[in-house]
Amino acid sequence: MSRLRRTDRPYDIVLFGATGFVGALTAEYLAAHAPAGLRWAVAGRDGRKLERLRERLPGAAGPGVLCADTSDPASLRALAEQTRVLATAVGPYVTHGEGLVAACADTGTDYLDLTGEPEFVDLTYVRHDARARETGARLLHACGFDSVPHDLGVYFTVRRLPEGVPLTVDGFVHVDASFSGGTLASALNQVARTRQMRAAARDRGRHEPRLVTRRAVTASGAPRFAREVGSWVLPLPTLDPQIVRRSARALERYGPDFRYRHYAAVRRLPAALGGVAAVGAAVAAAQLPAARRWLSGRLEPGDGPGAERRARSSFTVRFVGEGAGRRVFTQVSGGDPGYGETAKMFAESALSLALDDLPETAGQVTTAVAMGDALTARLSAAGIGFRVAASF
Numbered sequence: 001m002s003r004l005r006r007t008d009r010p011y012d013i014v015l016f017g018a019t020g021f022v023g024a025l026t027a028e029y030l031a032a033h034a035p036a037g038l039r040w041a042v043a044g045r046d047g048r049k050l051e052r053l054r055e056r057l058p059g060a061a062g063p064g065v066l067c068a069d070t071s072d073p074a075s076l077r078a079l080a081e082q083t084r085v086l087a088t089a090v091g092p093y094v095t096h097g098e099g100l101v102a103a104c105a106d107t108g109t110d111y112l113d114l115t116g117e118p119e120f121v122d123l124t125y126v127r128h129d130a131r132a133r134e135t136g137a138r139l140l141h142a143c144g145f146d147s148v149p150h151d152l153g154v155y156f157t158v159r160r161l162p163e164g165v166p167l168t169v170d171g172f173v174h175v176d177a178s179f180s181g182g183t184l185a186s187a188l189n190q191v192a193r194t195r196q197m198r199a200a201a202r203d204r205g206r207h208e209p210r211l212v213t214r215r216a217v218t219a220s221g222a223p224r225f226a227r228e229v230g231s232w233v234l235p236l237p238t239l240d241p242q243i244v245r246r247s248a249r250a251l252e253r254y255g256p257d258f259r260y261r262h263y264a265a266v267r268r269l270p271a272a273l274g275g276v277a278a279v280g281a282a283v284a285a286a287q288l289p290a291a292r293r294w295l296s297g298r299l300e301p302g303d304g305p306g307a308e309r310r311a312r313s314s315f316t317v318r319f320v321g322e323g324a325g326r327r328v329f330t331q332v333s334g335g336d337p338g339y340g341e342t343a344k345m346f347a348e349s350a351l352s353l354a355l356d357d358l359p360e361t362a363g364q365v366t367t368a369v370a371m372g373d374a375l376t377a378r379l380s381a382a383g384i385g386f387r388v389a390a391s392f
Contacts, residue, residue, distance in 0.1 A: 009081070009082055009083055009084055010039065010064075010082050010083075011039045011040055011041050011064065011082055011083040011084070012038055012039045012040060012083065012084050012085060012354045012355075013030070013038065013039075013040040013041075013083060013084070013085045013086075013087065013350045013351070013354050014040065014041045014042075014043050014066060014079060014082065014083040014085070014086050014087070015027055015030065015040070015041070015042050015043065015063075015087050015088075015089070015350070016043045016044060016068065016079065016086060016087065016088040016089065016090060016100065017043075017044055017088055017089035017090035018042035018043060018044055018050060018053055018089070019042075019044050019046065019049040019050060019053055020089050020090070021339065022089050022114060022144070022338075022339055022342060022343055022346070023042075023044075023089035023090075024053060025339055025340065025342075025343035026087070026089060026343040026346050026347050027042055027053060027057060027063070028057060028058070028343070029343045029344055029347040030063070030347050030350075030351075031057040031058050031059045031062075031063070032058050032059070033347065033351075033382075034351065035351075035355070038351075038354070038355075039064075040063045040064070041063045041064030041065060041066050041082075041083070042054060042063050042064070042065060042066070043065075043066040043067065043068055043079055044067070044068070044090075045067065045068070045069050046067075047065060047067050050065045050066075050067070051065060066079060066082065070090060070096040070097075070099055070100065073099050073102075073103070076099045076100050076102075076103040077103040077106070077107065079100075079103070080100070080103040080104045080106075080107045080109040081107050081109070083109060084109065084110060084353075084354055085109070085110045085111075085112070085350050085353045085354045086100065086104055086109050086110070086111050086112075087111075087112050087113070087143075087346060087347075087349075087350045088100050088111070088112075088113050088114075089113070089114055089346070091113075091114065091115060091117075092117065092120075093113060093115040093117050093120040094117050094119050094120040094123070094193070097113060097115065097120055097124075098120070098123065098124060098127070101124045101127075101128050101139060102127070102128055104132070104137050104139065105128040105129075105131040105132040105135065105137050105139065106131060106135065107135065107137070108135035108136050108137050109137055110137055110138045110139075110140075110353045110354075111137065111138070111139045111140065112140040112141070112143045112346070112349055112350060112353065113140075113141055113142075113143065114142070114143060114144040114146070114342065114346060115141050115142055115146070115239075116142060116146035116147075116238060116239045117239070118197055118200070118201065118239050118242060119193060119196055119197040119200045119201075120141070121141045121142070121239065121242070121364075122197075122200035122201050122203065122204040123200050123203075124139065124141070124364065125204050125207070125208070125364045126200075126203050126204055126207050128364070129363045129364045130363070132362055132363045132364065133362045133363040135362075136362050137362060137363075138353065138361055138362060138363070138365055138370055139363060139364040139365070140349065140353075140364075140365060140366070140367060140370060141243075141364070142239055142240075142243055142366075142367075143345060143346050143349040143350075143367060144338075144342035144343075144345050144346050145315065145337040145338055145341065145342045145345070146238060146239050146240060147238075147239055147240040147243040147244070147366075147367075148345040148349070148367055148375075148379070149315070149317050149332040149334070149337075149345075149384070150171055150173070150240040150241075150243070150244060150262065150317060150332075151240070151243045151244055151247055151366055151367050151368045152332070152367060152368055152372065152375060152376050152379070152386070153171065153317050153319050153330065153331075153332040153386070154169050154171065154244045154247070154248075154260060154319060154321075154368070155247060155251075155368040155372045155376070156319075156330055156332070156376060156386050157169055157319045157321040157328060157330045158253060158254055158255075158258075158321065159253065160321070160328045160330065160388060160391065161321050161322070161323040161324075161326060161328060162323050162324040162326055163253065163255070164255060164256070165255055165256070165323045165324040166255055166256060166257035166258070166323060166324075167254060167255045167257075167258050167259075167321065167322070167323040168258075168259045168260075168261075168321070168322050168323070169244075169258075169259075169260050169261075169319055169320070169321040169322075170221075170226075170228075170260075170261045170262075170263065170319065170320045170321075171240075171244075171260070171261070171262050171263065171317055171318070171319050172226065172229045172231065172233055172263050172264075172265040172317065172318045172319075172320075173236060173262070173263065173264050173265060173315070173316075173317050174231070174264075174265045174266075174315065174316045174317075174318075175314075175315045175337055176312075176313055176314050176315070211249055213256070214249075214252075214255075214256050214257070214258075215256070215257045215258065216245050216248035216249045216254060216258045216259075217245065217258070217259050217260075218241040218242065218244065218245045218259070218260050218261065218262070219259055219260075219261050220235045220237070220261070221233075221235050221261040221262075221263060222235070223235070226263070226265070228320050228329070229265055229318050229320075230267075231265035231266055231267055232265070232266050232267070233263035233264065233265050233266070234263060234264045234266065235261075235262070235263060235264075236262045236263055236264045238262070240262055241260055241261075241262040243366050243367075244260045244262070245260060246366050246369075247366045247368040247369055248260070250365070250366070250369045251368065251369060255323065265318070311335075311336070313335060313336035313337065313338075313339075313340075314333070314334070314335055314336070314337070315333065315334055315335075315337035315341070316331060316332075316333040317331065317332045317333070318330070318331050318389070319331070319332075326391070326392070327391070327392055328388060328390070328391045328392075329388070329389040329390040329391070330386070330387065330388050330389060331385065331386075331387055331389050332384065332385065332386055333384070333385045334383065334384040334385065335383075341384060344379070344382055344383075344384070345379065345384070348375060348378040348379055348382060349367060349371070349375060351378065352371045352374050352375045352378055353370070353371065356371060356374040356375075356378075357374070358370060358371050358374055359371075
């Protein structure tokens, strides 16, 4: 079942959910940047929409077109059997995603998605990691703004700190961007499922091997003014710290005792307080079905910011790493985080899995573990900045 011998499959990459907002941006990126000879296809439920997408993509040779439906497990298995790498942009993943993970784990197909849903990641680990290890499939979640800049940013920072000593890294996220209907639906679905999310995390904890000679933890930190970045910072309860911790657990380079804290960075205190109030109100409203439906109706899945707004969007993630008396400041930055850069990260992750010489891994793995150096180099070449700001 070695993936290196799986050359009889007709495609190197299949992009599922290609007619959605981020899916279409990813298809456009692949059409413009895929190397000559890459065998790839777009997939989804509606063949006519897929044909129209293919017609407007750049390049003379368009991708293949495949149909499958998340409600039809046989069609998902058939899809997985036709490709070496299957990338899916169909969310919310806790609702629509598990069937495709199961198909990829069972057929030895590499899988990647854009989820930011901790419950989904924990469920797929418990249910499909063991099978994926048997077949050689690599299962990668959060291959967009959640959580590539943070996972690879910490990896980039750690590699510039001393080896074999306790390390700490703090990440500070600043974003200027809008979001799409799909992102809103996924976020509302997630905050409405806190009980299920905690249950999935406990179940994962019962199945996940424990570190014996090393320690890797995340800490929430506290709201404060962080002089190192000149901003008010608030603990950011996203999937990103969990992904970073799993990379640290898997890689000895993170040292014998590793700690990560994840913050949102805001320049002005009133804006920080307003952000906390807005998030709290949205979380409270999402617990009520009627309010959740009303909020979801503000943006429909497939809707998103226009090209002009995306062109004005940007992100910066600053990291402060320390170990053995050494301190290093690093930064990952780019343009529109939720869509343009997410499509770039997603497409380059798929290309890396399909084409790069990578470490031998299988099962549920992170981007840093599966393709850290290769993907960092790809994204740097594609215009996402990884740099050392200071070191002393």
